[in-house]
Amino acid sequence: xxxxxxxxxxxxxxxxxxxxxxxxxxxxxxxxxxxxxxxxxxxxxxxxxxxxxxxxxxxxxxxxxxxxxxxxxxxxxxxxxxxxxxxxxxxxxxxxxxxxxxxxxxxxxxxxxxxxxxxxxxxxxxxxxxxxxxxxxxxxxxxxxxxxxxxxxxxxxxxxxxxxxxxxxxxxxxxxxxxxxxxxxxxxxxxxxxxxxxxxxxxxx
Amino acid sequence: xxxxxxxxxxxxxxxxxxxxxxxxxxxxxxxxxxxxxxxxxxxxxxxxxxxxxxxxxxxxxxxxxxxxxxxxxxxxxxxxxxxxxxxxxxxxxxxxxxxxxxxxxxxxxxxxxxxxxxxxxxxxxxxxxxxxxxxxxxxxxxxxxxxxxxxxxxxxxxxxxxxxxxxxxxxxxxxxxxxxxxxxxxxxxxxxxxxxxxxxxxxxxxxxxxxxxxxxxxx
Numbered sequence: 056x057x058x059x060x061x062x063x064x065x066x067x068x069x070x071x072x073x074x075x076x077x078x079x080x081x082x083x084x085x086x087x088x089x090x091x092x093x094x095x096x097x098x099x100x101x102x103x104x105x106x107x108x109x110x111x112x113x114x115x116x117x118x119x120x121x122x123x124x125x126x127x128x129x130x131x132x133x134x135x136x137x138x139x140x141x142x143x144x145x146x147x148x149x150x151x152x153x154x155x156x157x158x159x160x161x162x163x164x165x166x167x168x169x170x171x172x173x174x175x176x177x178x179x180x181x182x183x184x185x186x187x188x189x190x191x192x193x194x195x196x197x198x199x200x201x202x203x204x205x206x207x208x209x210x211x212x213x214x215x216x217x218x219x220x221x222x223x224x225x226x227x228x229x230x231x232x233x234x235x236x237x238x239x240x241x242x243x244x245x246x247x248x249x250x251x252x253x254x255x256x257x258x259x260x
Numbered sequence: 261x262x263x264x265x266x267x268x269x270x271x272x273x274x275x276x277x278x279x280x281x282x283x284x285x286x287x288x289x290x291x292x293x294x295x296x297x298x299x300x301x302x303x304x305x306x307x308x309x310x311x312x313x314x315x316x317x318x319x320x321x322x323x324x325x326x327x328x329x330x331x332x333x334x335x336x337x338x339x340x341x342x343x344x345x346x347x348x349x350x351x352x353x354x355x356x357x358x359x360x361x362x363x364x365x366x367x368x369x370x371x372x373x374x375x376x377x378x379x380x381x382x383x384x385x386x387x388x389x390x391x392x393x394x395x396x397x398x399x400x401x402x403x404x405x406x407x408x409x410x411x412x413x414x415x416x417x418x419x420x421x422x423x424x425x426x427x428x429x430x431x432x433x434x435x436x437x438x439x440x441x442x443x444x445x446x447x448x449x450x451x452x453x454x455x456x457x458x459x460x461x462x463x464x465x466x467x468x469x470x471x472x473x474x475x476x477x478x479x
Contacts, residue, residue, distance in 0.1 A: 081308050091330060103343060104343075105342065105343070105478055105479065106479050107479070122432075125346065125347060126345070127432045128345045129345035131343065133340070135339060135341050136336070136338055137334075137335055137336025137339070138335065138336055139335065139336040139337050139339070139340040140335065140336075140337070141268075141272060141331075141337060142335065142337060143271075143272055143275040143276065144271075144272075147277075150272075152264060152267075152268045153337075153340060155261065155263075155264035155270070156261060156264050156265060156340075156341060156345055156346070156351070157340075157344045157345065157346075158261055158266075158344065159346050182378050256352060
C-alpha cells in the first residue's frame with residue numbers, strides 16, 4: 056500500500072536522514088522515534104506530500120504520491136503540530152467547516168456526536184481560542200473520526216493530552232488498525248499498543 | 261466544497277469586521293487628503309480624480325492582501341486545505357472571492373461618493389465604479405500570488421508591495437484610462453473591455469500560480 060524507498064531529507068545544509076525505506080500494509084502501525092530535530096516531522100510531511108523528498112520516492116498502491124495528488128489526499132488524514140482550528144470559530148463550526156472542506160459534509164447532529172466521542176461535550180459552542188491545548192488536540196481527533204481515511208499521519212499527537220485523552224486516542228488507533236487502517240505516529244511516549252504489525256523507526260540525530 | 265470555503269472566509273471576516281472597516285477608512289482618508297493638500301479648484305481635482313481614486317483603491321487592497329493566507333498559515337488550517345481531496349485551485353478561487361466581497365465591494369460602493377468629492381460628473385462616477393468592479397478582483401488575484409510567495413517571511417509586507425505593485429500597473433492604466441476618457445467626452449468602452457479581458461485572464465491563470473506558490477511556501 057504505502058512504500059517509501061531510499062528517502063533522503065536535507066533541510067538547510069544538514070542531512071537529517073538517508074536511505075530510509077519501509078513499507079506498510081493494511082493494519083500496520085509505524086512509530087517514529089528520535090530526539091528533537093531528528094526529522095520526524097519532516098518525514099511525516101514527506102508522507103503527506105507537503106515536503107518533496109530530497110531523493111527517493113513514496114508510492115501509494117504502486118503510484119508515486121506526487122502523481123496521485125488529490126486522489127491520495129482522499130485516503131490520508133494528517134494531524135500536525137498546529138491544530139488547524141480557527142480561533143474565531145466554535146468547536147462545532149471548526150469541525151463542520153473542516154469536514155465540509157475535505158469533501159465529507161456532516162450535519163449538526165453528526166458533529167455534536169463526534170465531539171462527544173472525543174470528550175468535548177459541553178464545549179461545542181465555545182470559541183476555539185477559549186479551548187485548552189489538550190481540548191484543541193481532541194478537536195483534531197474528531198477530524199480523524201469524521202474522515203475515516205485509511206492512512207493516518209499523526210505528528211506528536213499525544214502531546215498535551217491528559218491520560219484519559221491519550222487512552223482514547225490509543226483506543227481509536229487500535230480500532231482503526233483492526234479495520235485494516237494504517238497509521239504513522241511520531242511520538243516520544245511509549246505507545247504500548249496491542250497490535251500485531253508494529254514497526255519502530257528510530258531516527259538518529 | 262466551494263460553498264464551504266466562501267462561507268468560512270466570509271464568516272471569519274464578519275467576526276473580525278474591524279479589519280475590513282479599517283481598509284475602507286484608509287481608502288476614504290487617502291482620497292480625502294488630496295483636496296485638502298492640493299486646494300479646492302474643481303478643474304484640477306477633476307483632472308486628477310481618476311488616478312487618485314484608483315491609486316488609493318490599489319493601496320487599500322494591498323493593505324487587506326496580507327490577511328488572505330497569513331492567519332490560516334499560522335494556525336495550520338492552510339496545510340489542511342492543501343491536503344483536502346479537492347483541487348487547491350478552487351480553494352484559492354473561493355478565498356479570493358470572499359476577499360473581494362469583504363474588502364473590494366465596500367471600496368466599489370463608496371467610490372462614487374469620493375468621486376463627487378473630487379468633482380466628477382455623473383457619467384464619470386458610473387465608469388469609475390464599473391472600472392473598479394472589474395479592476396479590484398484583478399488586484400486581489402495578482403496579490404494572492406504575492407501573498408502566497410511571501411508567506412511566513414519576515415517583513416513580508418514591504419516585499420509583497422514590491423512584488424505586486426509593478427504587476428498591477430496595466431490594470432491601473434486601463435482603469436484610470438476609462439475614467440479619463442469620460443472627462444474629455446471620449447468613449448470609455450475600449451478601456452473597460454481591456455479591463456474585462458485582463459480580469460478573465462487573471463482569473464484563469466493567477467489561482468494556478470498561487471497554488472504553486474502555496475506549495476512552495478509550505479514545504
